[in-house]
Amino acid sequence: MMSRILPAAALVLALGLFLGYVNPTYTGAISDLRIEIGNLDRALTAAANYRFRENELAEARNRIRAEDLARLTAFLPDGVDNVQLILDLDALAARSGIRLSGFDIGERNLPASGSGDTVVLGTEGPTESLEISVTAVGSYEGFNSFLAAAERSLRPLDLVELTIKDSPTGAYSFDMAFRIYWLR
DSSP: OHHHHHHHHHHHHHHHHIIIIIHHHHHTHHHHHHHHHHHHHHHHHHHHHHHHHHHHHHHHHHTSOHHHHHHHHHHSOSSOOHHHHHHHHHHHHHHHTOEEEEEEEEOOOEEOTTSSOEEOTTSSSSEEEEEEEEEEEEOHHHHHHHHHHHHHSSSOEEEEEEEEEOOTTSOEEEEEEEEEEEEO
């Protein structure tokens, strides 16, 4: 009789051990750990993909000539340097024979052409923008030369507002506003 009770007791003990300890541990804490391990494995895969893409982009950037990178940085910098921008505009004006004064830097809404609505530039996309208002005094030919130089400059800027005041001396006053762009 003992030979039959001992295997049955061992089977009941094994079943009790499985249902009381192994199964709850396996489906509880271990299951949670497996989910966390899966999440961490996905994060590691994403990090490896990011590193691979970052290296690809670094290699592509290294293939660009230094002169071209410098031009690209001048064309669309990753920040705005107000002082340098004012100095650059002043240098363009000096070469054109006009004098700049009354610089005012700030962001504002511009009226959309032909409507009463306003368009806020620089709020979406990869670029930001800033408006610089300035007054120029000089001849009309000098002003045309200044605008042509500003148009040919490497830094993108838009003339968004222009008011011309006549003068009996031949020195006109030009109130203008430029929109300057840079990368976010």
